[in-house]
């Protein structure tokens with residue numbers, strides 16, 4: 001359970017007490033999984049708290065909602081401001097911020113386009129999704145649960161319903177003593193983790209699955225592609241077989257919650273000779289500096305969170 005004392009949740013334009021952030025049990029999203037969400041992080045930077053790649057997360061949320069026929073009744077700028085306000089009102093750093101778009105009115109029947117589209121935003125203390133010590137390497141299992149093909153459910157939309165698949169794979173891996181599952185696409189190529197994208201390193205080059213493997217196009221993935229390229233490691237998007245992963249020099253997960261986590265073992269196979277490997281270490285360090293505002297060329301990825309009077313005034317709304 002989450003500690004809720006003094007916390008606020010932004011709901012349709014108002015900051016309400018955490019325990020008052022409720023929905024009706026017959027809301028459409030709860031029954032059919034038709035809700036869209038984001039996972040965003042705020043970090044402590046050299047200039048105070050800042051939100052990482054806010055505009056990219058907001059853009060993905062709007063796209064996801066559009067795929068599911070929902071028009072969010074706020075502009076991108078208003079959503080971004082609401083995320084900043086939620087962060088400011090809660091003052092938790094590092095935090096994990098969760099905007100959720102859903103139909104809030106009671107409605108049964110799958111084929112509904114009616115009902116109010118609502119936006120809620122919560123912020124909770126950020127933890128390590130793959131466990132304490134994940135920066136030293138995690139053990140992953142190739143999941144018996146495959147990713148659904150995007151012709152069935154589009155992977156590029158971050159919909160709540162997609163996560164019943166992540167849930168099955170994640171619990172299966174956990175029950176077998178692994179920190180994470182690696183899901184294959186319907187053709188048996190590497191897709192992604194339950195909440196992360198996958199990269200591998202071979203002879204100084206980076207490889208990662210592309211959209212044809214039914215992945216979520218991760219915001220961290222995008223940041224790592226840019227950072228790695230700037231460090232002199234071009235990233236190739238391609239179909240990746242299990243064999244390529246098992247024989248890689250290095251492999252790692254990327255995700256907002258997981259950040260960058262080296263993969264040290266897949267099933268009974270050790271990946272490379274040590275985790276994190278040298279290329280992964282270099283990228284992890286550059287990423288660490290980036291999210292803390294220490295890399296001038298990526299400073300525009302950080303949205304500062306105002307403190308003091310402005311934030312307090314907004315929080316009182």
Ligand SMILES: Cc1ncc(COP(=O)(O)O)c(C=O)c1O
Nearest residue numbers: 195196197216218219220255256
């Ligand atoms: C299924 C899945 N793939 C990949 C990612 C990584 O995406 P991001 O880096 O935007 O957090 C996530 C996390 O949101 C995810 O849930």
